[in-house]
Amino acid sequence: MDRRRFLVGTAAIVVVPLGSASATPEAMAEAIRKVVGDSAVTESRVTLDLPPLIENGNTVPLVVSVESPMTVADHVKAIHVFNEKNPQPNVFSARLSARNGRAAIGTRIKLGDSQKIVAIAETSDGRFWSASADVIVTLAACLEEST
Amino acid sequence: MRALHFGIGLAIIFAASWAAAQVGADKRRSGTQDMGEALQKMQDDDTANPGMLFVQLGSQSWAKKAGTADKSCADCHGNAGTSMKGVAARYPAIPKGAEAPVDLDGRINLCRTENQKAERLPPESRELLALEAYVAHQSRGLPIAPPADPRLDAFRDQGAAIYRARQGQLNLSCAICHDDNAGRKLAGVTIPEAHPTGYPIYRLEWQTLGSLKRRLRNCLVGIRAEPYASEAPEYVMLELFLMDRAKGMVLEAPGVRP
Amino acid sequence: MANVLVNAPKTAKRGSVVEIKALIMHPMETGFRPGTMGKIIPRNIIERFTATWNGTEIFDMEMSPAIAANPFVSFFAVASESGTVGLRWTGDEGFVVEERVVIAVE
Secondary structure (H helix, E strand, O other): OOHHHHHHHHHOOOOOOOOOOOOOHHHHHHHHHHHHOOOOEEOOOEEEEOOOEEOOOOOEEEEEEEOOOOOOOOOEEEEEEEEOOOOOOEEEEEEOOHHHOOEEEEEEEOOOOOEEEEEEEEEOOOOEEEEEEEEEEOOOOOOOOOO | OHHHHHHHHHHHHHHHHHHHHHHHHOOOOOHHHHOOHHHHHHHHOOOOOOHHHHHHHHHHHHOOOEOOOOEOHHHHHOOHHHHOOOOHHHOOEOOOOOOOOEOHHHHHHHHHHHHOOOOOOOOOOHHHHHHHHHHHHOOOOOEOOOOOOOOHHHHHHHHHHHHHOOEOOOOEOHHHHHHHOOOOEEOOEEOOOOOOOOOOEEEOOOOEEEOHHHHHHHHHHHOOOOOOOOOOHHHHHHHHHHHHHOOOOEOOOOOEEO | OOOEEEEOOOEEOOOOEEEEEEEEOOOOEOOOOEOOOOOEOOOEOEEEEEEEEOOEEEEEEEEOOOEOOOOEEEEEEEOOOOEEEEEEEEEOOOEEEEEEEEEEEO
16 A cells, blocks of 8 residues: 555544534633633743643643642632633632642643643732643544444 | 662662563554553553543442342452453453353353353443453553464454455555554554553543453444444454464553543 | 542641542533434533541532543642541532541641
8 A cells, every 4th residue: 555545545534523612712711801800810830731742632631730838828729720612611610728738730621622721820819820831632543433 | 688678679670671671672562652641641540540440340340249140250250369360361262162262341241141140241331341441450560461272263363364454445454554554643643553452441532441342443433444243253353363463562451542 | 339539648747748639430421512313412510529628628629521531630738637538529410429538647
C-alpha cells in the first residue's frame, strides 16, 4: 500500500462531529463576571497545570494551584475554572479556607474541542487572581458506531 | 543489617539494569509507552486509575454467591491473589472437555453456567468487566505466557490470517496500521503496536472499562468493516494471535488508554 | 453499593498538610449527548462534593457536566487533630454517597 492511499483512507475516519450547543468566549466572560463582579483580576499567583497535548478530551487531568500562605488572615477562599467551548462555561467552583493548608485542587475535566481554559482564585482580602491555558485536544482514532 | 540493605540495593540496581537491557533488546512497545506522562501517571496510581473502581467491584462479586448452586467464585477458587495469579497471562485457552478456546470472559461465564448454575453475564456488562478486571489484575506485572497447547495452533493461525487480511471499505488490515505504520500518526494520535497488555482497559473515549473485543470492534468500525457478531470466535482467534505476538510483555491490567 | 476509592494517609504529624484523593464511579452524563434513537440522554451528574474533618466542613466543590466520568478530586487539608474525614457526593436522581476515612494525628 502506498503512503498516499494510507493517509487518504485513514483521514476519512476522523470525522469531526459538530456540536449544536456551545459556550462561547462571550459566555465564558459572562460567567466570570458573575463571580468577580466589577473587581479587577490580576494574572498572577495561579498555576493551571494541563497536559500540553490532550489525547482524549473526555478525561483531561487538571491541577489548579495558588500561591498563598493559607493562614486565617491570608488564604484562598475560592477557586473557579471556566472554559469557552464546552456547552456550558462553568467547570467547577470550590470553596477553601485556612483548613486546607495548601490551595491546590486536582480533578479531570471534559473538553469538547481545543480552547482556552481560565482559572480564577479569590483570596481572603477580596482580590481576584487568574491563569489561563490554551489547550489542543486531539481526536481519538477508531471510534465505535455512533451512539 | 546495613550490609543486607546494601545487598538488596545492589540487587535492585542489577534487576533494574537487567530489565533495561531487556527493554533495549525487545523493541516492542506497550500502548502505555505511547501515552503522555499524565495518562501514564493515571494508570500507575491505583487511587487515580478509574479501572481500579472496577477491580474493587470485581472483588465484591468474587465473594458473592450466585446461581442455584449458591456458590461464589471464592467458594471454589479461594483467595484470588493466589489462585488467579497468572491466569490472565495465559488466556485464551481451551477449557477441559472443550475443543475451542475461550477468552477470560468466556471462562468466567463457563464458571457461571457450569459451576454456579447461574445465567451468563452479558458481554460488556459492568459485572462481567469487573470480574474480568479483578482476575486480570492478579496477573499485573507478570509476563504474557500463552500455553503450549498444540490444539491452539490452528486457532492462532486463523487469528494471524485475520490480522493480515485486508477488509472493510478502507481496505486495510490490522497489520497495515499496527505493524507497517505503528509509531506514526493517525491525525494527532500515535498508532500503537496493538499489544493486548492492559485489558480490560479504561478507555477515555468510552469513559468506562471495556474488553479487547470491544476495542477490536472499534478497529473494525474504524476501517469500515463489518464487525464480527458480539461473541464470534474470530475475536478469540485474534486474541490468541495478539497474545502470542506480545509473549513476554508485562501485563498492566487495568490499563488506561486514550 | 457505593464504589469509591479514597487515598489519605492513616497517620499524620500535627499541623502537617495532607493530600486527600477520591475517585467515585459515576457516569457524569452531560445532558447534551444524543442516545441511540437520537433522543438526548437526560443529565445525570454529581453536583457537589464536600469534605468534613470531625464534622467541620473543610472543602466544598460544585461540579458541572464538564467534570469527567468517574470523577476524581484531590485537595489538601491541615491535620489539626485525630479524627474522621467525611466525604460526600450528591447529585441528580437523588444520588448520595458518603465515605469516611480515619486519620490519626500525632
